[in-house]
């Protein structure tokens with residue numbers, strides 16, 4: 825079996841757009857079903873199946889208010905882009921030990937005694953409690 829036509833993410837008009845050729849769905853599903861842990865099925869009408877796949881991607885079926893498949897895909901891609909050194913992120917930010925707010929290095933109060941970071945409001949209230 826030949827490889828399905830590639831799906832591709834591109835930037836268009838200020839949006840990330842993911843293109844998946846509908847004609848590739850039967851082959852993609854077939855490849856997925858090669859995994860014996862997947863309950864097998866065959867795509868008999870790619871156009872109809874594609875409409876249902878879009879509803880699933882948009883969280884209109886199946887997710888019960890949880891994250892949509894798009895949310896899950898994006899979170900994975902966000903983390904991977906950051907891990908692989910995207911120059912569009914600051915990965916030196918820290919989480920405040922007291923309130924879990926994310927603070928930039930410039931705004932974090934570093935406590936060298938216990939090697940922790942605090943946001944300025946938490947650092948201020950803790951230091952006023954100590955006094």
Ligand SMILES: [Zn+2]
Nearest residue numbers: 920923943946
């Ligand atoms: Zn805080």
